[in-house]
Amino acid sequence: MGALSWLVLLLTHPGEFRILLQYWLWHDQRDVSVPSDHANTGWDRDTMRRCWHFLDLTSRSFAAVIKQVEDDLARVICLYYLVLRGLDTIEDDMTLPDEKKQLLLRNFHKHTLTPGWTFTESGPDEGDRQLLVEYDNVVEELRMLKPSYLDVIVDITKKMEAGMADYAHKAQTTGSVYLEKIEEYDLYCHYVAGLVGEGLSGLFSASGKEGEFLASQLELADSMGLFLQKTNIIRDFREDVDDQRYFWPREIWGDEKYGAAVGHPAFQEMKEMHLAGNEKQAEYVQSAMILNALCHATDSLDYLRLLKNQSVFNFCAIPQTMAIATLHLCFKNPDMFQRNIKIRKAEAAQLIMRSKNPRDVAYIFKEYAQKIHAKCTADDPSFIKIAAVCGRIEKWCEDQYPSFVNMATGGQAQTFDTTDVRSRVAQILDDHQRKAWLEKKREELLRTTGAATTAREKGEEATAADTFKFVAIAFTVVTVISLGSVFGIMLLLDRFT
Amino acid sequence: MPDSYLVIGGSGLLGGHVVDQLVARGETSVASFDIAPGSFDQRVRTFVGNICDRAELENAVKESGATCIIHTASLLQGKSKEQVYKVNVGGTENVVEVAKAQHVSKLVYTSSASVVFAGSDQPNVDESAPYPAKAFDDYNAAKAIAEQLVLKTNGYQGLSTVSLRVAGLFGPRDRVTVPTIMGIMMSKRSGMQIGDNKNLFDWTYIENAAQAHLLAADRLSPDHAKYKLVAGEAFFISNGEPRPYWDFPRGLWKAAGHTPKKITVIPKGIAMVIAVIMELVAWIRGSEATLTRFRVHYICLTRYCNIDKARNALDYHPLFSIDEGIRRSAEYWMSTHPEDVAKLRETQ
Structure with a gap:
């Protein structure tokens, strides 16, 4: 971006200017040519x-x-x-x-x-x-x-x-020229994207940065790839159709129920979707395609939860949050049928900066799911299913990262929202865990004194008195043995000299 | 020895579907006990009586030779506290006592997801949630007392009990939810939305709820592999597909052939003010307000449950999606309300 476009942005979209500036200031890029990194x-x-x-x-x-x-x-x-x-x-x-x-x-x-x-x-x-x-x-x-x-x-x-x-x-x-069934569409996406996910999981495992089990999470890895691929296929509609590349399955775009909803026959060719007069029917097909893609969202979130290396996580998560943002951009957007649309730079930068842990990513998914749902109207034949899939994403968030837990910030411990019933249960569990932890620590401490171990082996509770007794006995034994050996050595020395 | 079933509340929405499913799966001994006579398959023995009358109940249990009681009867919200307690607590007490006296071996009790409801948001609540210190209303209080009574009895002289906390029942033959929602459409209020519609809500299609009762009953046999996970336990039962509040009524309207042309969103705060005014007007006129603060609050709540426990222990996997349930419910409503449908077609 040149200086002029920065200035224009500052004046027209100050919020975006701020985000991009932050991104530019704080987001380091790796320079692969640095000599110390050549290995x-x-x-x-x-x-x-x-x-x-x-x-x-x-x-x-x-x-x-x-x-x-x-x-x-x-x-x-x-x-x-x-x-x-x-x-x-x-x-x-x-x-x-x-x-x-x-x-x-x-x-x-x-x-x-x-x-x-x-x-x-x-x-x-x-x-x-x-x-x-x-x-x-x-x-x-x-x-x-x-x-x-x-x-x-x-x-x-x-x-x-x-x-x-x-x-x-x-x-x-x-x-x-067309893919007929949704299964064919899924299989095609599996070959070109699902396999990429499968291979990446294998490489992550092979690097030792992620667990070995990750390489065998084929279904989740496949969903990661499919979610991205389907999003691209949806967004690139116009470009692909103009190049006579057709990836949308006929089972969706040629379904007569989308025509029936506006009193038209089903589409015969994919290119009909960008023609004037077909806007509403095309919009319904678009919703159905986006619904199909959204079905992979919770699998993606499941996969991201399995990762432990920060750089691997960022690598996997950023494209996923971009994808759900792109689906939101496409949803009910007639421009998608006419030209190539893209999320704004600032939105992308913000997503990159926020996609740092599975909880935040899940909440990004939830936000976009709610926005998609808000745009959906009851006349859409996919209306009920879209509500269900958006609800599923939200429920996933509640299952894994329940909203009553307020995250720890600035050195403060996590807190529970007291108005939520789940807090009371969590509080009890939390106390229980803390007690268990203290108990474990105490036992560890006792174990280091050695004497306590013997006591436990006998199945006795190691009390302070017992410990003292053992220490006293051990001390006596050690003293007697050392004195005895000193006496023995002196005796021997005495005899041989 | 196959069980002999007595469904209490067999003429009601849930009880009726439980009876249907028992007959459909080939049970040879199925009986219904209800204050209202219902229409049943001829294989079903019907007893008309009141659960508040122990003698009538005892007679039905004895006559039918019941070994498994499925107690679905309940007085819904809107009645006086005294009545609600009499039927829901007193009636259940009678059921438990009769079951003990008659050596019944299984008791499945229909509870409500709202027994743990304290009036505030409740996303993804599960069975670990305690009963609220102060119940939200008389109905919930009564249901909670009755549920504890039933669960406490588990293990008494070979009697095994279970409680199913169903959430938002709807379906064909429904006399509450579906007609109310369709009523809003008929009075042309479907274009109004209170709140931002981000709050998720849970519903249960009636045939799924009925199926859960059969699954629970089967698992109360001590030789069943999952017996220990079920006996004496409470389970949340819903369709497991929470969705924003307004989507459910809109789905029903749509299935009946009506889509609101335009949605007017009334933010919660403003709706509260309107409700106060309407309550005031109603109070002065001595009528009932169509919109109350309670309604507004309720509509804007997030309320859905986690049904994993039922999935695991009861092997409960809803057979019908909400989508399918809505379709079937709307079809039934249309077949029973031809005038309304005709009126709807005219105005569309």
Whole structure:
């Protein structure tokens, strides 16, 4: 942003100006070129520098998020991302004939480990064709990864290439352009996004920054990916339709109930949704698509609760809060059918700054769910279901982070809202736990005196008197033994000299 | 030996559905006891009597050979304190005494989610919540006393008891909730919203509530694997799908074919002022106010429960979503109110 646009912002949106200024002041970015960090970032190698460059090229904002992940994990995720990007570039390429594409896709997990492998036949319009032209850099770097990382990357590549090849084959041979069933839509999203989540979980576990169990949370990881992918698919409606890419399932947009609600027949083609006169029906389809995406929200929150590393948490949480904000932006927004819409910069900055722990993230979800619900009107065929899914998000918050607990701030302990009945129960539990903790501490203290242990082994309660008795006996025993041995040694010395 | 069932309050909304489900699953011995005669399947033995009369009740239990009593009868809000206590506490006392005397082995009691309600917000409340020191009203006080009486009796000479705290019942044959909400629509007040509609509220579709009673009854057999988790326990029962308060009536109106054209939102504070004025006017005229401060307060409350305990111990998983429940309830209402439906179609 230039100085002028800062000034304009200050005058037109002072609140946003403040947020962006705070963000700019307080939010550090990791510089991967710093020499002390080279062991992690690999910046000292030409090949890795090239990889960082490609990451910046594909998406600057996403690159920044990746770089923030701690230690070497940022580099591993960078490479993982480039592999998938390479695969995606081949899948997207309409200039490649089916037979060629099939072979390329289905063997990509081998190519990606073949030293010197590059691909120069991408169509001239492919944005990331240069990545494939210089793919040998990625191969080189991948081969340096430790096996536990590489196994995850290769495993996901195998699964994803098979899925993509199937879809590409179907599209290019049958001429069917639409996804029919919601199941197909879910499966497609699984291949392109759910698997990404699965692989990331595997990498987090392999890094030791997260528990081993995380790698096996496949359903939750899948939901993380689906929530993001579906949000993008919804938001990018116009761009995709103009490019004749159709990801919305016909089971939703072609459902006659959305037509019936306005006295029209069901949509026959996706592009009808952006035509004048179809606004209301398109809005109902849009609600149904957003409802479908919102069904993954509580799974995402479940996943985020499992994380323990702060940098991994931020990496996972920020895209999720952006997604729910984007869904709110799209909900009942006719502009979405006409042009590319985006959440405002300040809103995004605020979300990044707030997405720091699972409780705050859950409350962000709740806020947006309430806003979405507030925009929903009873004429919408998805009305009741949207209320239910928003209610579910709110109930999730109450289950995991109940509102009667006021968080600890400024050195103060947490407090309970006394008007809430749950407080009384929590207070009793809290006291109980505190007592149990004190009791444990007392026992630990007694155990360090050693004597108490013997007493407990006999199954007796170690009282102060007992302890004293034991100490006295132990003292006597030790004294007697030492005196005895001194006497013995002197006796021996006496005899042999 | 299969149980012999006596449903007290079998002509009521919940009792009727419990009877239906018992018959539907092939129980051979099902009887109903109610102050009002109802219409039942011919396989159901009907006893007409008052639970406040111990002799009448005892006779029904003896005659039907009941081994399992499902006590759903209750006097709802709006009656005098004396009446409410007489039926809800005294009546339940009779049920418990007769069950003891007649060696009944199971007693399932229909309680209310509001037994722990103290008048303020209650998000996600579960069974660990204590009874309030001061009950919100006579009905809640009476229900709480009766519930404790029933639970205390558990274990007395082979009698096992359980209490189900149902929340916001609605469904076909409903004479309270659905007609009241439809009444608002018919008097053209559906476009008014009091409060910001962010407060979540809990409802239970009647067939789900009835199913919970059957599940609870089955688990009161001492040889059932979940017996220990159920006997002597209280459970919250709802649809487990809390949603903002106004969405429920709007869903019902919509299912009946009416969508308010425009929603006028009246903030809670202003609604309170209006309520005071309306109460004053009503007081002067000696009539009943359509909007009271109590109503406003109640509408703006967050109230829903956590049904995890019932999910785990009773294996209660609501068969019908609220969505489906609303559809069925509206259908029933439309079939029984043809004039209203015709009037609605005219004005739409």
